[in-house]
Amino acid sequence: MWRSIRSISVLAFLVCGAASAQGAHDGHAAPPPARYTRTVAPYAPPDVTLVDAEGESVTLGAALDHDGPVLLQFIFTTCPAVCPALSGTFAAAQERLEDARMVSISIDPEHDTPPRLAEYARRFDAGPRWRFLTGELDDVDAVRKAFAAYVPNKMRHQPLTFLRGSPSAPWVRLDGFLSAAELVAEVRRLESR
Amino acid sequence: MTPAAVLAALLLALPPDPELGERIYRDGVLPSGAPLAGVLHGDVPVSGAAFSCASCHRRSGFGTSEGGAYVPPVTAPALFADRRLDRAELFRELYQEVQPRTVMARVRDPRARPAYDAASLAAVLREGRDPTGRRLDPLMPRYDLGDADMAHLTAYLRTLSAAPAIGVDGARLHFATPVDAAADPEERAAVRAVIDAYVRRKNADTRGQLARPGHSPWHMDDFLDSYREWVHHEWELAGPPSTWTAQLEAFYAERPVFALLGGLGRQDWRPVHDFCERREVPCLFPSTDLPVVDEEGAYALYFTRGLTLEAQALARHLSETAHGRVVQIYRGDAAVPARAFRQALGDAVVDTELDDATSELLAETRPAVLVLWLDDAGLRELGELPETVHEVYLSSSLVDEVPASWGERVRLTYPYALPGQEDPQVYRVRAWLRSRGVARTHERLQLEAYFALSIADHALMHQAGSFSRDFFVESVEHEAENALNPGVYPRLALGPGQRFASKGCYVVRLADGSPGGIEAVGGWIVP
Numbered sequence: 218m219w220r221s222i223r224s225i226s227v228l229a230f231l232v233c234g235a236a237s238a239q240g241a242h243d244g245h246a247a248p249p250p251a252r253y254t255r256t257v258a259p260y261a262p263p264d265v266t267l268v269d270a271e272g273e274s275v276t277l278g279a280a281l282d283h284d285g286p287v288l289l290q291f292i293f294t295t296c297p298a299v300c301p302a303l304s305g306t307f308a309a310a311q312e313r314l315e316d317a318r319m320v321s322i323s324i325d326p327e328h329d330t331p332p333r334l335a336e337y338a339r340r341f342d343a344g345p346r347w348r349f350l351t352g353e354l355d356d357v358d359a360v361r362k363a364f365a366a367y368v369p370n371k372m373r374h375q376p377l378t379f380l381r382g383s384p385s386a387p388w389v390r391l392d393g394f395l396s397a398a399e400l401v402a403e404v405r406r407l408e409s410r
Numbered sequence: 411m412t413p414a415a416v417l418a419a420l421l422l423a424l425p426p427d428p429e430l431g432e433r434i435y436r437d438g439v440l441p442s443g444a445p446l447a448g449v450l451h452g453d454v455p456v457s458g459a460a461f462s463c464a465s466c467h468r469r470s471g472f473g474t475s476e477g478g479a480y481v482p483p484v485t486a487p488a489l490f491a492d493r494r495l496d497r498a499e500l501f502r503e504l505y506q507e508v509q510p511r512t513v514m515a516r517v518r519d520p521r522a523r524p525a526y527d528a529a530s531l532a533a534v535l536r537e538g539r540d541p542t543g544r545r546l547d548p549l550m551p552r553y554d555l556g557d558a559d560m561a562h563l564t565a566y567l568r569t570l571s572a573a574p575a576i577g578v579d580g581a582r583l584h585f586a587t588p589v590d591a592a593a594d595p596e597e598r599a600a601v602r603a604v605i606d607a608y609v610r611r612k613n614a615d616t617r618g619q620l621a622r623p624g625h626s627p628w629h630m631d632d633f634l635d636s637y638r639e640w641v642h643h644e645w646e647l648a649g650p651p652s653t654w655t656a657q658l659e660a661f662y663a664e665r666p667v668f669a670l671l672g673g674l675g676r677q678d679w680r681p682v683h684d685f686c687e688r689r690e691v692p693c694l695f696p697s698t699d700l701p702v703v704d705e706e707g708a709y710a711l712y713f714t715r716g717l718t719l720e721a722q723a724l725a726r727h728l729s730e731t732a733h734g735r736v737v738q739i740y741r742g743d744a745a746v747p748a749r750a751f752r753q754a755l756g757d758a759v760v761d762t763e764l765d766d767a768t769s770e771l772l773a774e775t776r777p778a779v780l781v782l783w784l785d786d787a788g789l790r791e792l793g794e795l796p797e798t799v800h801e802v803y804l805s806s807s808l809v810d811e812v813p814a815s816w817g818e819r820v821r822l823t824y825p826y827a828l829p830g831q832e833d834p835q836v837y838r839v840r841a842w843l844r845s846r847g848v849a850r851t852h853e854r855l856q857l858e859a860y861f862a863l864s865i866a867d868h869a870l871m872h873q874a875g876s877f878s879r880d881f882f883v884e885s886v887e888h889e890a891e892n893a894l895n896p897g898v899y900p901r902l903a904l905g906p907g908q909r910f911a912s913k914g915c916y917v918v919r920l921a922d923g924s925p926g927g928i929e930a931v932g933g934w935i936v937p
Contacts, residue, residue: 252547252548293905295905295906295907295908296476296905296906297465297466297468297474297476297481297906298465298466298474298476298479298481298549299476299477299479301456301460301461301465302450302451302479302549305450305451305454305456305460305461306450306451306454308454309453309454309455325903325905326936327901327903327913327914327936328903328905328908328913330936340458340459340460341460353933354901368477369891369892369893370889370891370892371891371903371905372476372477372888372891372905373476373477374476374477375477376477376479394451394548394549395451396451396452396453396454396548397451397453397454398452398453399451
């Protein structure tokens with residue numbers, strides 16, 4: 218164990234130096250740099266059936282089948298810091314994204330039953346265009362893996378938002394946290410293409 | 411003056427009250443009853459419990475290092491003292507797993523700052539600017555807090571994790587294992603052998619670490635304060651559970667412990683649960699079929715919801731399969747799963763307590779499905795199955811021996827990993843037990859005790875000398891999903907506020923030739 222601690226520490230030191238050089242952490246530059254990175258990737262969502270907050274079965278394909286923009290996040294209802302921040306951005310942006318469909322998939326499906334998801338949705342005043350999904354653990358894990366969003370311990374999950382402008386467009390992956398204005402701008406950017 | 415202004419003036423006139431501050435901190439509720447409100451990411455309005463201080467900084471105030479987000483500690487010692495670089499502090503953020511680059515950078519950033527006072531604390535919470543003028547990450551909401559609210563919150567923060575933890579001093583850490591005197595003496599001895607072996611190994615390792623200062627060129631010296639000699643106590647609870655509260659209080663008065671680890675119960679576990687919540691003692695993973703499931707506390711953590719889980723899973727199983735009339739028979743404490751089963755399946759169930767009239771009831775109702783919340787003695791008393799019964803459901807937690815003549819009609823609720831499909835960690839733990847000369851006579855109970863000890867060990871090392879009970883529970887919640895599962899359950903995972911680590915159950919039937927002589931009927935049921 219101690220050896221691995223030491224190597225992690227050395228790695229951390231090196232990475233810290235690199236990150237500092239980029240001003241990646243908070244507190245230095247003004248205005249603050251964007252706190253997310255944007256990449257485009259051809260993710261292939263798997264053919265799985267999930268369950269929504271009303272307890273209805275829905276295939277992932279159907280949940281994502283929308284002509285306009287689709288926004289996807291992975292969350293869980295007992296998540297302390299990351300998910301409220303992700304869902305908070307969806308909540309604040311939903312009124313401004315009238316043509317978009319929003320989907321939040323629980324990465325803790327055994328705990329996040331449909332009633333718990335429904336309660337979480339109420340907490341964020343989720344409108345009718347924002348759907349919450351849970352399901353079998355293996356199916357949810359397959360979705361996470363398809364979006365390169367899988368880590369074994371959910372407490373180490375990353376803040377990610379995925380966007381797709383139309384059914385034939387590739388997915389855009391946003392790593393990090395966004396303001397509502399940034400999210401709306403990213404969606405508009407998809408539509409302008 | 412408007413009523414609101416009068417209320418505001420009255421609230422401002424109140425002396426700072428840490429209890430009102432605690433409500434703001436934990437629940438996101440202001441003294442006026444309104445939700446705490448703020449702005450996240452610069453333009454996302456937020457309010458209420460999901461954005462309370464405790465949501466991110468946790469009940470303990472020690473913060474968290476969730477993937478991609480570093481949440482620093484806000485305990486009284488952290489806030490109201492100058493911040494300096496402390497390697498032991500860094501250790502608990504870094505040592506478990508590879509962190510994202512930004513989190514590593516943030517944790518290693520040796521930024522100093524002076525201690526907060528009332529004015530600088532108000533400034534950081536309202537404007538996100540710390541005493542050195544740095545802006546906090548936009549992930550920290552900027553809160554709309556009035557002067558009176560600020561005063562209450564500050565009064566609370568001055569107490570947060572400020573008192574030394576109970577049950578631990580500079581040299582020793584005490585913990586206890588509550589044991590129901592009604593438990594089988596052989597089971598008790600088997601579990602005790604695991605605990606003794608673990609504590610012996612742990613203390614030998616601690617002695618080794620503590621003998622090195624001055625000799626070690628390594629950075630471990632910074633973490634020596636994490637080590638304590640573990641002292642284990644067994645608390646035997648005699649008689650009916652109604653008498654346990656007084657016994658627990660007497661044990662605790664004589665020797666306050668930091669936590670209860672493991673436990674062996676055959677009867678209602680509520681007195682232990684209530685003791686843990688009342689005394690704010692973490693109680694980790696007792697082996698009990700009767701945990702408290704109707705209220706989730708802050709300190710009692712369990713493997714599963716016990717027989718209640720089995721009953722709910724069975725109801726789900728039956729509701730998805732065709733069946734005729736269902737009769738359930740129970741005895742004693744097994745009224746608990748019987749009630750859960752009835753609630754889940756509805757009025758279709760006929761149920762009765764096992765007594766002289768049972769055979770009459772069976773003859774009259776002619777059940778197709780029989781659900782028996784009985785142990786081996788109860789099954790013997792029941793005798794032969796009626797001809798009408800196509801399927802008889804038993805609990806694998808209650809039954810050791812299935813009557814041979816019942817054969818193919820038998821199904822069992824089975825909340826464990828299927829034989830041959832255990833987490834590979836089981837092989838490691840078995841080897842550990844073998845190398846310490848511990849005979850695996852009651853493997854399931856022994857592995858459960860091993861898990862309670864190993865996750866406590868893991869969490870305490872993660873805390874790096876910060877012996878806070880709340881932080882301990884949070885560390886366990888955070889780490890339960892890491893590779894510690896000793897194989898009894900398919901998967902163990904918690905999260906903030908979650909109290910049951912394994913959430914599902916199989917229904918199995920007897921199958922010669924299959925590993926363990928059983929095979930699953932359908933999949934893992936999560937009711």
